[in-house]
Amino acid sequence: MKMTGAQAIIECLKKEDVQxxxxxxxxxxxxxxxxxxxxxxxxxxxxxxxxxxxAADGYARATGKVGVCMATSGPGATNLITxxxxxxxxxxxxxxxxxxxxxxxxxxxxxxxxxxxxxxTPITKHNYLVRDVRxxxxxxxxxxxxxxxxxxxxxxxxxxxNIFAEVIDFAYPAEVNLRGYTPISEGxxxxxxxxxxxxxxxxxxxxxxxxxxxxxxxxxxxxxxVAYTGVPTxxxxxxxxxxxxxxxxxxxxxxxxxxxxxxxxxxxxxxxxGIGVRFDDRVTGRLDQFASNAKIVHFDIDPAxxxxxxxxxxxxxxxxxxxxxxxxxxxQEKPAQEWQDQFKPWLEKxxxxxxxxxxxxxxxxxxxxxxxxxxxxxxxxxxxAVIVTDVGQNQMWTAQFYGFKHPRSLLTSGGLGTMGYGxxxxxxxxxxxxxxxxxxxxxxxxxxxxxxxxxxxxxLNLSVKVMILNNRSLGMVAxxxxxxxxxxxxxxxxxxxxxxxxxxxxxxxxxVRLDKKEEIEAVxxxxxxxxxxxxxxxxxxxxxxxxxxxPTGAGLNQMILGG
Amino acid sequence: xxxxxxxxxxxxxxxxxxxxxxxxxxxxNIESINAGYTEEADMSRITIEVDADDEYxxxxxxxxxxxLIDVIKIIDLTGKDRVHRDLALIKVKASxxxxxxxxxxxxxxxxHIVDVNKETMIIELTxxxxxxxxxxxxxxxxxxxxxxxxxxxxxxRGPKAAKDV
Numbered sequence: 001m002k003m004t005g006a007q008a009i010i011e012c013l014k015k016e017d018v019q020x021x022x023x024x025x026x027x028x029x030x031x032x033x034x035x036x037x038x039x040x041x042x043x044x045x046x047x048x049x050x051x052x053x054x055a056a057d058g059y060a061r062a063t064g065k066v067g068v069c070m071a072t073s074g075p076g077a078t079n080l081i082t083x084x085x086x087x088x089x090x091x092x093x094x095x096x097x098x099x100x101x102x103x104x105x106x107x108x109x110x111x112x113x114x115x116x117x118x119x120x121t122p123i124t125k126h127n128y129l130v131r132d133v134r135x136x137x138x139x140x141x142x143x144x145x146x147x148x149x150x151x152x153x154x155x156x157x158x159x160x161x162n163i164f165a166e167v168i169d170f171a172y173p174a175e176v177n178l179r180g181y182t183p184i185s186e187g188x189x190x191x192x193x194x195x196x197x198x199x200x201x202x203x204x205x206x207x208x209x210x211x212x213x214x215x216x217x218x219x220x221x222x223x224x225x226v227a228y229t230g231v232p233t234x235x236x237x238x239x240x241x242x243x244x245x246x247x248x249x250x251x252x253x254x255x256x257x258x259x260x261x262x263x264x265x266x267x268x269x270x271x272x273x274g275i276g277v278r279f280d281d282r283v284t285g286r287l288d289q290f291a292s293n294a295k296i297v298h299f300d301i302d303p304a305x306x307x308x309x310x311x312x313x314x315x316x317x318x319x320x321x322x323x324x325x326x327x328x329x330x331x332q333e334k335p336a337q338e339w340q341d342q343f344k345p346w347l348e349k350x351x352x353x354x355x356x357x358x359x360x361x362x363x364x365x366x367x368x369x370x371x372x373x374x375x376x377x378x379x380x381x382x383x384x385a386v387i388v389t390d391v392g393q394n395q396m397w398t399a400q401f402y403g404f405k406h407p408r409s410l411l412t413s414g415g416l417g418t419m420g421y422g423x424x425x426x427x428x429x430x431x432x433x434x435x436x437x438x439x440x441x442x443x444x445x446x447x448x449x450x451x452x453x454x455x456x457x458x459x460l461n462l463s464v465k466v467m468i469l470n471n472r473s474l475g476m477v478a479x480x481x482x483x484x485x486x487x488x489x490x491x492x493x494x495x496x497x498x499x500x501x502x503x504x505x506x507x508x509x510x511x512v513r514l515d516k517k518e519e520i521e522a523v524x525x526x527x528x529x530x531x532x533x534x535x536x537x538x539x540x541x542x543x544x545x546x547x548x549x550x551p552t553g554a555g556l557n558q559m560i561l562g563g
Numbered sequence: 564x565x566x567x568x569x570x571x572x573x574x575x576x577x578x579x580x581x582x583x584x585x586x587x588x589x590x591x592n593i594e595s596i597n598a599g600y601t602e603e604a605d606m607s608r609i610t611i612e613v614d615a616d617d618e619y620x621x622x623x624x625x626x627x628x629x630x631l632i633d634v635i636k637i638i639d640l641t642g643k644d645r646v647h648r649d650l651a652l653i654k655v656k657a658s659x660x661x662x663x664x665x666x667x668x669x670x671x672x673x674x675h676i677v678d679v680n681k682e683t684m685i686i687e688l689t690x691x692x693x694x695x696x697x698x699x700x701x702x703x704x705x706x707x708x709x710x711x712x713x714x715x716x717x718x719x720r721g722p723k724a725a726k727d728v
Contacts, residue, residue, distance in 0.1 A: 117577065121584050126632040129577070146632060180573060180635040304626035307619050 005133045006035035006164040009097065012140035013041065015172045018068050020044060020431060022052040022059070026072025027112060028099030031164035044431060044460070047452035049076050051424040053083025054450065057092050058425030061411045062386055063432040064217060066093045066147050073099045074112030077158070078119065082418055084154050085123040089415025090238065091215055093152035095143050096124075102162040103131060117158050125153030133166040138173050145176045150183025151302040152215055184301060187318020192330040194314050195273070195297050200334070202271035204346045205231050206291075208254070211238025211414065212276015212300065216320040219243070219407035222275065225328050226250075230340035231273075232350045234262040236283050237395075238414045239276070241404035245383070251350055252359070255283040256550050257396045261353035263548070263556040266291050268349075275299040276320055279309040280415065289555030299323055357561060359400050359548075368517055370394070370469045370540045374401035376520060377439060377467065380528050385437040386411065386429050390422035390446030393475035396546040398441050420449025423466065427453055430462040437528065438463065444470040444494060451503065457533045458508030465527050466509075466535040468500055471542050479545050483560075504535040511535035565594060566621055566641040567717050569725050570609040573633040574600070581631050582609055591615075591624050595649075595714035602724075606635065610716045638725045640717050647717035650687070651695045652677070656706035657684040665705060672698045683708060 003011070009032060013021065020042040025033045036043055046052045049071045056067030067087075071077050077098040087094050101110040117129045126146050128139050136159070143155040199205055207226060213219050219242040226233050226249050233243050234254045243250045252259035254266055266272065272294040277283070284290040290310065298305070298312035299320060306315045316323050331339070361371040374397050377385075383405040389395040389412045404410050411429055413421040426440035447468050457464050469475075477492040504511035514523045514536050527534040547562025572578045579598055586593050594612040601608045615621035625637050640647075657665050657679070665684060669676055674688035686702070688695055692715060699710065719725055 118580065121577075121581055122588050178632060181632045302630070304623065304630055306626075307622055311619070 001170050002167055003170050005136050005166050006032045008136050008168060008170050010035050010039045010041055011170055012137055012172060016144045021068040021070055022046060022056040023070030024049045024052050024076060026076045028073040028101060028161040029070060046424060046456045049079035050083055051450055051453040053080045054421050054424035055428030056094055057083060057087045058388060058411055058428030059432040060092050060094060062408060062429035066095055066144055068095050070097045073101055074114045077116040078114050084120055086413050086416045086418045086421060087154040088123045090211060091152050093147040094154040095147050096154060096156040098158050100158045100160040103160045120156050124156050127156040129158045130163055133163045133168050137170060141173050142176050142178060184317060185319045185322060187316055187323045189326055191314060191316045192326050196330050198271055198295060204269045205271040206265050206269040207231050207233040208272055208274045208277055209233060209239040209242050210236040210277030212320055213239055213242040214407050218320045218324050221324045221328055228331055228336045230343050230347055232265060232347055234265060236277050237399055240399060241407050241409045244405045245403035251354060253399050257546050259359055260357035260548060260559060261350050263559060264353050265350050267557040269294045271295050273297040278305050285550045285556045286553055360562060366517055367541045368539060370397045370544060371401050373538060374398055376524055378402045380524055381437055385439050388422050388426035388429055388440045390442035391417045391419045392443050393546050394441050394443045394469045419446040422446055423450050424453045426464045427457050427462055430464050439465045439467060441467045443475055444468055445474045454504060454507040454509050461532045464533050468537050469540050470537050471540050473542055500537040509533045509535050513537045515539040564615060566613050566615060566639055568611045568613060569638040569640055570611060570628060571635045571726055572607050572609060574605050574607045575633055578633045581633060585627060589627055597714040597716050612715050636726055638728055640719060644720045645717050646720060647691060647715050648689055649692045649695055649715050650689050650713045652711045653686045653702060653707060654683055654709040655686060655702045656682060656708060661705060668701055674698060
């Protein structure tokens with residue numbers, strides 16, 4: 001069938017079962033946008049390209065589908081950069097279509113020209129510049145395949161303006177042929193025997209689960225493994241929700257702001273089994289003191305993650321959908337009761353730590369503290385909401401105090417730590433899962449970084465509830481300045497004349513300010529159970545810390561504790 | 564320790580950028596890099612000499628490079644029975660008085676004189692890098708004006724191609 005390059009892209013998106021794209025038009029994608037218009041393809045128009053890409057990212061994290069984002073050449077494309085890097089660090093499947101100046105104008109510093117392929121090479125799983133319209137269908141097919149298989153990630157396709165208008169005889173390839181790309185699906189079952197043997201002789205094993213479980217939707221089988229063996233389990237930020245927070249074997253997040261029980265367990269464990277984790281420096285603290293008494297087993301789909309930061313004694317390379325299933329089968333060789341008896345003293349030790357030093361905060365105060373706010377949001381939503389955070393203190397308090405029960409229920413920029421992520425990502429999550437309650441928890445700093453998306457949320461009447469933990473400062477920066485820079489609050493103070501409630505109302509979102517402790521429950525319920533969007537400006541104290549805290553360069557057992 | 568890696572890649576625009584960009588941003592130490600066509604029209608061959616502190620660092624280099632979509636295969640030729648060569652073109656000062664001496668030197672190294680004029684000569688030499696270093700050291704006495712080297716390329720002995728190993 002004859003059609004233009006632009007029409008071919010729409011056809012490709014349909015073949016890939018894309019439900020919606022997030023994008024922003026401009027000069028070099030006019031032909032593409034005309035094809036969107038003519039085909040009435042669902043499209044969300046944010047107010048900034050960065051909003052578009054974080055929304056596509058939030059959509060992908062919430063649904064497990066590939067998020068699709070479009071932007072024009074030059075500034076349109078460069079506005080995507082932070083979002084691409086965010087998705088790349090957290091292995092989020094995205095396909096990004098950017099316009100480019102027409103082929104004859106390439107390389108001449110033409111109007112709105114930027115070498116987006118060169119710029120995004122370090123932050124994409126792969127990228128393309130399409131110079132021949134006949135390559136378009138094959139390229140789009142490959143891009144979706146690469147984005148969603150193996151370790152997922154963002155893939156960018158840069159398309160010069162003239163390519164959109166040129167005509168081809170459209171045929172969508174049935175399969176891809178990439179000899180340099182053969183993602184591992186099955187692992188080596190012999191390694192299971194080795195892991196089994198280690199576990200058989202371990203006294204203090206620990207499962208350390210991460211974002212890989214969310215990405216591969218393997219939370220269910222992991223829960224079975226934990227229940228069967230009774231092995232204490234901790235999580236990275238990205239792994240929260242994979243194991244329910246009310247599971248008696250679960251001891252929360254580890255790392256810089258991890259729980260006391262979780263962090264202590266990594267110091268004492270004799271067998272640390274990392275599953276879908278990448279041993280980020282925020283998790284390990286000082287590397288030579290991390291799990292230094294333990295043998296390490298590492299389950300991951302990406303061979304390059306093995307031995308990158310932490311040396312693994314046993315590597316289990318493969319898709320968790322395969323390896324965890326095999327692991328579970330192998331564990332059946334020993335009855336559940338025997339496993340649980342073997343690890344009972346260890347589990348009791350962790351439970352003791354948890355009881356002795358739980359996550360806590362000041363109780364006798366008239367101020368509105370952020371921690372009980374998060375607990376209250378959890379109580380009202382019964383732990384069933386999709387929680388999207390921004391970055392900083394709001395993110396850590398949410399990770400600590402919202403009892404996550406479901407996979408894909410915490411959407412957060414873990415690896416890159418992108419302020420401004422929360423609001424647009426919650427918009428994307430809402431577009432992807434309209435029946436879920438989507439709550440964006442952010443700080444006053446991060447909220448402002450993409451607050452323009454409040455307009456989009458209002459115009460589309462998306463049921464996003466925005467909770468601003470407003471401390472009139474860049475809280476995490478200020479916390480570090482308090483701790484390590486003699487309380488020199490160098491440009492972290494944001495006391496302002498602006499009124500978030502009025503900003504929200506001006507953009508079409510109902511909003512209230514919460515500054516009285518006795519109104520907490522009523523206001524939060526009103527916000528959460530209202531129809532459509534809602535914003536609450538929650539006035540929390542300026543100097544509240546996230547605790548526990550492990551200072552940079554220290555081992556995980558050297559925590560500054562709170563409460 | 565130095566390792567010679569053969570990286571077989573798709574012959575597409577931008578591949579060398581992907582490979583060299585990855586090497587620099589991952590902080591790997593590269594001694595030399597060379598790229599060229601192969602027996603297959605759609606495949607290029609990049610030879611990299613990498614200096615890795617330990618096996619883990621080498622493993623990271625190989626695993627990270629393998630993740631690039633356009634990298635078809637990576638073969639570590641270190642310790643394998645192989646032939647490796649570097650080609651150098653050296654422009655050296657050569658007055659009529661010492662011209663004969665330089666020609667003699669070149670002969671000892673089985674190098675070729677590929678150009679002569681009143682003031683200089685160009686010497687072409689193929690060999691292992693130590694041999695090229697040695698002639699350069701000697702020619703330095705006459706005054707080297709310019710050196711260009713290809714960087715190391717390598718191939719395994721025996722009937723098999725690297726891609727089939």
